[in-house]
Amino acid sequence: MSSMLERRKVLKAAVAGAATAATGPWFIKDLYAADEIKIAGIHDASGGLDLLGRPMIDVLTMAVEEANAAGGLLGKQIKLINYDAQSNIQYYTQYATQAATKDKVAVVHAGITSASREAIRPVLKRFNTLYFYNTLYEGGVCDRNCFCTGSTPAQTVEKLIPYAMKKFNGKKIYVLAADYNYGQITSKWVKKYTQDNGGTIAAIDFFPLDVTDFGPTIKKIQAAKPDIIMSVLVGGSHISFYRQWAASGMKKQIPMASTTFGLGNEHVVVSPEEGDGILASYAYFHEVATPANTEFIKRYQKRFGDKAAPLTEVxxxxxxxxxxxxxxxxxxxxVDRMKVIEALESGMMYEGPAGKSTIDPATHHDILDVYIGEAENKKFKLLQSFSQQKPADTAAVCDLKKNPNDNQQYIIDVKV
Amino acid sequence: MDLAVVVLLQVIAAVASLVLISIGLAVIFGMMHVINLAHGEFIMLGAYAVIYATRWGVNLWVAMLVVAPIVVGLIGIVVERTVIRFLYGRMIDTMLATWGLSLLLIGAATMIFGNVTAGVSAPLGGVTIGEYQTSLYELVIVAIVAAVVLALMAVLRFTQAGLIARATMQNPAMAASLGIDTSKVYAVTFGAGAALSGLAGALISPLSGVVPTMGVAYVAKAFITVISGGAAIITGTLSASTLLGSLNTLATFIATPVIGEVTLLFAAIVLLRILPQGITGKFFRRAL
Incomplete structure (x- = not known):
């Protein structure tokens, strides 16, 4: 009995000691805090979107490590806080609130799907915390607190459609799209650019993200006899389309282009017979052969091993x-928010692995280089590049210079 | 004309795929009355068995038709011995336990295999029907499903093992008093149901992405099919699959995949409103 009490006492003392050691005297904690700049990343390291999220987290971690090794920022070390949103929108808002109010970070780099972005954008706006969204998306976000560095349809789809029509010598396009805002809006852009180039749309079919059986659709496509298939499919379940398409023998008969194939490394998951020949267009491919990118990939593979997933635009x-x-x-x-925004709005330019990125002050989107690639043996063969493409879609509806207080995502009314 | 043939083939393929994902559940739920919410995860394990077996150099067909059913069947027997056997006759408890098992299996698969989409390519390529192309593999699945259903029927009807299994499920006390080791019969029957689910996952794996959460997409459809089928497990599953699969496929052809799913669910609701005991509660009552 007495030994039990002894043990309990010892335990209590130990817990109390540990607590003091962990929190430390308050003044020292604040002293440390003044010496570092905190930033947060919120991405999906687990769940259905981890294929996209993990490389984003790795690259952000590497960027902070390299910046700190080079002496930090404004003479201070950067402290990166990585949150795993587990492919769950609820965690996005929770962690965004935590990053803004508890961690008081200088900037948040976050979000993969458009749904996650629209969940946290208002939160960060309300708490006056700067927000960077680094994924390609359907365009239209107009918010002075938010910078969207990824490509939008006017930069990629606009190039991909005429290229595919010319290369495959066809005019009739059949569109398969994921059934949420990205797929809905992007398929409208596909329709617009197809018609602008003198083509026609055979049909647009939408698929919920959990659909795995594409058998009836494949027969429908055959009945419609299109010249080209355009895939705007997203995520693990939709990969079965590429498999079933190849298994039916149709892949040899009707060629395919995609706005999403390869972004989650689909071209590595499917076999070369299933993936080869599919065209895609992004602001970056792992295979970009500039010295800056070759060097970047080398550092990435040194840090995370040469088996690390190929890098994509995100x-x-x-x-x-x-x-x-x-x-x-x-x-x-x-790191004052408004001053940093003004500095970025001066037409800030960075030249890196994906070429030159310039922030367009009116839209807070990126002017960037765009590539068209063709899947070949689990890699992409680059076919053409387009230098310095402007975010014309968002620019048509958004002007933050005139309306700095604008705060919404415009659903761009595509005239088709 | 070609289109009609192709649509018909597609309907048959859809029916076969419903039978395939439901037949394991028909044994475990329809026959043994165990509400197995981990059914989808048995399918998932079958798919992973194929992925890993082929990576280790096993022939794809052997992996699908032999390795996957055996592996998942053994897992099923372990599950029965460690969890299910304490819960016969306790429906709510079984639901909770198998739901927990489902989460556990998803978690374990995520840890072991990683939350990454894996897959194998479909074998055999395409066949041409007039102006249309269809996957030969889909037709092979139809043949395999037909063979499995016939074999299951033969076992249950004509063999002593099948008779013992049916007798035990119908009246365990009487079976036991006649000297049958009922607990062994339960374990083997559960294992057989699990093996059929494993086979389903194996045959699906070349057509869809293989991820730890893939089972979720199938479990609801399997339950709907088995419940709509009613008490005669094989005839019920066949007739319910035929009805729901055809409606789903035709609606998908005429409208969109979303409407196809809605049609399937709507048909099941109407069916159970009119025939609460399922199709075989009213028709084919003496069938198996």
Missing amino acids: AAMTWHGFQLWAQGVKKAGT
């Missing part, structure tokens, strides 16, 4: 997003 733009922010802080000489 990871590259996370890198560019961080560097643009860091340059903004350097130029402003402070």
Whole structure:
């Protein structure tokens, strides 16, 4: 009995001691805090979107490590807080609130799907915390507190459609799209650019994200006899379309282009017979052969091993997003939100693995280089590049210079 | 004309795929009355068995038709011995336990295999029907499903093992008093149901992405099919699959995949409103 009490006492003392050691005297804690700049990343390291999220987290971690090794920012070390949203929108809002109010971070790099972005954008706006969204998306976000560094349809789809029509020598396009805002809006852009180039749309079919059986659709496509298939499909379940398409023998008969194939490394998951020949267009491919990118990939593979997943636009733009922010802080000489925004709005430019990225002050989107690639043996073969494409879709509806208080995502009314 | 043939083939393929994902559940739920919410995860394990077996150099067909059913069947027997056997006759408890098992299996698969989409390519390529192409593999699945259903029927009807299994499920006390080791019969029957689910996952794996959460997409459809089918497990599953699969496929052809799913669910609701005991509660009552 007495030994029990003894043990309990010892335990209590130990817990109390540990608690003191962990919190420390309050004044020292504040002293430390003044010496570092906190930033947060919220991405999905687990759940259905981890294929996209993990490389983004890795690249952001590497960017902070390299910046700190080079002496930090404004003479201070950067402290990165990575949150795993587990492919769950609820965690996005929770962690965004935590980052803004508890951690009081200088900037948040976050979000993969458009749904997650629209969940946290208002939160960060309300708490006056700067926000970078580094994923390609359907365009239209107009918010002075938010910078969107990824590509939008006017930069990629506009190039991909005429290229595919010319290469495949066809005019009739059949569109398969994921059934949520990205797929709905992007398929409208596909329709617009197809018609602009003198083509026609055979049909647009939408698929909920959990659909795995594409058998009837494949027969429908055959009945419609299109010249080209355009895939705007998203996520793990939809990969079965590429498999079933190839298994039916149709892949040899009707060629395919996609706005999403390869972004989650689909081209690595499917076999070369299933993936080869599919066209895609992004602001970055792992295979971009500039010295800056070759060097970047080398550092990435040194840090995370040569088996690390190939990088796609979302990871590259996370890198560019961080560097643009860091340059903004350097130029402003402070992490103060408004001053950094003004510095970034001066037409901030960063040249890195994905080429030149310039922030368009009117839309807070990126002017960037765009590539068209063709899947070949689990890699992409780059076919053409387009230098410095402007975010014309968002620019048509958004002007933050005229309306700095604008705060919404415009659903761009595509005239078709 | 070609289109009609192709649509018909597609309907048959859809029916076969419903039978395939439901037949394991028909044994475990329809016959043994165990509400197995981990049914989808048995399918998932079958798919992973194929992925890993082929990576280790096993022939794809052997992996699908032999390795996956055996692996999942053994897992099923372990599950029965450790969890299910304490819960016969306690429906709510079984639901909770198998739901927990489902979460556990998803979690374990995520830890072991990683939350990454894996897959194998479908074998055999396409066949041409007039102006249309269809996957030969889909037709092979139809043949395999037909063979499995016939074999299951033969076992239950004509073999002593089948008779013992049916007798035990119908009246365990009487079976036991006639000297049958009922607990062994339960374990083996559960294992057989699990093996059929494993086979389903194996045959699906070349057509869809394989992820730890893939079972969720199938479990609801399997339950709807088995419940709509009613008491005669094989005839019920066949007739319910035929009805729901055809409606789903035709609606998908005429409208969209979303409407196809809605039609399937709507048909099931109407069916159970009119025939609360399922199709075989009213028709084919003496069938198996």
